[in-house]
Amino acid sequence: MWSLIVRWRGLALVAVAIVVTLWLAVTNQLILYIHPRYVVFTAIMAVIALALLIASLVVRHGHDHDEVPTRTQKVVTVVGAVLTLLLAAAMIIVPPATLSSATAIQRDINSPTIGAASQTVAGTSSASNATFAKFTVVDWSSLLRQTSDPAFYAGKPADITGFVTADSNDPANLFFVTRFVITCCAVDAQPVGVPVYLPDWKQKFSADKWLHITGGFAADPSTKSSEQIALVPSAVTLIAKPSQPYLF
């Protein structure tokens, strides 16, 4: 009886993990959890596992070692089983989601540890406006870390997409248009953001909403925030979450 419970819990978890992985692969949502370079490998392995799982239903199983567990072992196993089955249920029922602004704040937007600059001041000095309009949140934030000279940004158009994370020092007037950058999987996601100055922005939208913003950079008018340069938007549009919310 006991080994039967343990076995069925194992089988249920295997089935859930495989089904969720394959469903995410088919609906092109694996990238919400892992870097695109692992998608094919992950999908192939899940298909192999599914084939073996179904084959095992035909073969039926061999001998499980029916040792009699002690009381504590039983308690630990039952607690573990409840926890893992709850997680399995959540994996099947809760719709897949991207990381939210809570994690962005917890992980510190634009922390100085974010790596090599994607754009350099010297490299972009002669770039055209069309080039700047293609810059992502990551490109701009790497420039913002290098120079806070308003003259450098004058006349350069910004056209960026990201979700809203409130600034911690001046949450009423300043927010970050944020993206997570992923090197391997969502576990290592680093939040990157461009500060946007828009007084009373909370009247128009809330944190975590996805925005498309155009505008230009200027010295940050906010006195409370620690940002020196901020984006002053000329147009802000609420958009749906993009199918590829992370940057890689």
Add this chain to the structure above:
Amino acid sequence: MPLLRERGARGREDEHRHGIRDGGPPRRRTRWLAFGVAGIVLLFVLRAVTSRASIPLPNQVQDFLTLTISVIIESLPFVILGILLSIVVQLWVPDDLFVRALPKTPMLRRLAISVLGVLLPVCECGNVPLARGLIVKGLTVAESMTFLLAAPIVNPITIITTAQAFGWTNGILIARLAGGFLIANLVGWLFAKHSNQFGLLTDRFAAECRVPVRDAGSRLEDRWKKSVDLFVHEAGSILPALFLGAVAAGLVQVVVPRQVLVTLGSNPVWSILAMMVLAFVISVCSNVDAFFILPFATTFLPGSIVSFLVFGPLIDIKMLALMRTTFRARVLLQLTIIVALAAALVGLVVNFVA
């Protein structure tokens, strides 16, 4: 119904004698197949239907779920690959190949085992089932521990990704390889001194090792059946541990601010400890951790980066949960302390030299 139950009991007896039962009469087998396939289809349907629903969860809870699922999905293919290789080692490779091909002297034997990862390139989560397979196949527990600790680092994929991130000539790759190799052999040497090798294992796994049920039959069909059976058995043992490890890793990430670790980064001693704690918490695979840590290379001292790259693949939350399927808790505690001290030492040496 009583008739069925009786047949079930008989089935268990058969199973005792033969290791595998053939599933009784075909009708019953078909029923199981239909039942199982229906269950899997139901899961797919449920997942597809509920994906449109919106379940309002607080941000922290939602992110905890996302991070936990991310750990599971990232590890799953490597775990499956590890189990497949373990099946090959246990059932498809001649019994004495590994045992005979290795040198007889214990020290040389462990040295040879620690470069086995070059032939069996899986990262650490896949190594747990593989190491279990090697114990079943006749390696001592200390020897399989050497494999478990060396293979995630001394392995072509890890070497290539580390080189991509840090370059071939940079000391970090060399320090990582040397550190992993030395620690694996140190641990193997220490645990080999243990007189009762099976005493290091959990009762459940030790019992499985004593019963030679896995000797592959001569018939090809038997061998396939046993492979399938072994896959389900190993996946059923490893996945609950993976789920629990992922829950712990996800929870810690939501609760502990990343910044706490990062601010410790510039002190030669604290940075090493901070990096090791980060490695312990983040639980990413050794095949990819070099990419993860690369952004930190500008602010952290090189020794602490090496400590991260040496400690992380060997010990982290997810790995401890996975290894608990095989080793006793006391053994894991000793292992963690030894590896942590050794990894810190490697980091200090690199900081001192650099």
